[in-house]
Amino acid sequence: MRFLHTMVRVSDLDASLDFYCKTLGLEEVRRIDVEAGRFTLVFLGAPENPDAQVELTWNWDPEPYSGGRNFGHLAYEVENIFESCQRLMDAGVAINRPPRDGHMAFVRSPDGISIELLQKGGRLEPEEPWASMENSGEW
Amino acid sequence: MRFLHTMVRVSDLDASLDFYCKTLGLEEVRRIDVEAGRFTLVFLGAPENPDAQVELTWNWDPEPYSGGRNFGHLAYEVENIFESCQRLMDAGVAINRPPRDGHMAFVRSPDGISIELLQKGGRLEPEEPWASMENSGEW
Numbered sequence: 001m002r003f004l005h006t007m008v009r010v011s012d013l014d015a016s017l018d019f020y021c022k023t024l025g026l027e028e029v030r031r032i033d034v035e036a037g038r039f040t041l042v043f044l045g046a047p048e049n050p051d052a053q054v055e056l057t058w059n060w061d062p063e064p065y066s067g068g069r070n071f072g073h074l075a076y077e078v079e080n081i082f083e084s085c086q087r088l089m090d091a092g093v094a095i096n097r098p099p100r101d102g103h104m105a106f107v108r109s110p111d112g113i114s115i116e117l118l119q120k121g122g123r124l125e126p127e128e129p130w131a132s133m134e135n136s137g138e139w
Numbered sequence: 140m141r142f143l144h145t146m147v148r149v150s151d152l153d154a155s156l157d158f159y160c161k162t163l164g165l166e167e168v169r170r171i172d173v174e175a176g177r178f179t180l181v182f183l184g185a186p187e188n189p190d191a192q193v194e195l196t197w198n199w200d201p202e203p204y205s206g207g208r209n210f211g212h213l214a215y216e217v218e219n220i221f222e223s224c225q226r227l228m229d230a231g232v233a234i235n236r237p238p239r240d241g242h243m244a245f246v247r248s249p250d251g252i253s254i255e256l257l258q259k260g261g262r263l264e265p266e267e268p269w270a271s272m273e274n275s276g277e278w
Contacts, residue, residue, distance in 0.1 A: 001187060113209055
């Protein structure tokens with residue numbers, strides 16, 4: 001038995017690829033366009049374990065997507081949590097739980113999927129502007 | 140960068156471990172009890188890639204968990220999709236999308252997390268009772 005992927009629905013594929021790939025650092029592994037069903041599936045993997053994927057489902061006829069409490073978040077280990085959060089902030093993403101401790105941060109995808117970032121190796125020495133940044137919103 | 144886990148909240152830890160481990164086939168990798176926060180985290184991995192995990196968060200003070208549309212499902216490849224579905228059915232789990240094609244099935248966890256099962260290698264020759272089993276509910 002093998003874990004394959006976590007599927008999330010996205011309302012704007014370009015905005016989601018900007019978030020998950022360009023900003024967060026995942027890579028597109030595979031894409032399937034299903035003309036008859038009017039949807040596109042895009043599978044994204046992290047460089048170090050690209051076989052454990054997130055599947056973006058983009059329905060061409062859009063609907064708004066809200067969240068529920070039974071799903072919590074997706075978690076990724078990153079090389080440098082400050083650099084990841086800087087890229088996210090520069091792209092206009094709110095750092096809901098800043099990495100004050102150099103260890104953990106939370107942000108949300110364009111469709112409200114909560115993403116946990118954890119520092120590889122445990123933690124970095126705390127530094128500004130993160131060390132004194134307040135929480136915002138929910139995650 | 141590395142995918143670590145998908146976190147889901149569970150309202151009944153024993154029922155969830157029965158579902159995810161005893162019936163579905165995941166294995167408990169790590170457990171953290173946080174007395175001060177009154178919650179328990181249990182990390183589960185599939186035998187073939189145990190580092191890509193699902194994290195069960197069990198808050199000791201229960202709340203009901205409902206779902207949202209931005210999260211879709213968790214997907215696992217299984218050795219024999221008919222045997223997996225038989226174990227699930229024997230445990231009282233509804234097979235919402237039976238593996239009529241020997242390829243794909245969907246069920247739900249006790250807290251409504253949709254789980255996709257995919258046959259390793261693609262598909263098995265269709266067989267009863269699955270081949271003529273109707274869909275039920277949503278997934």
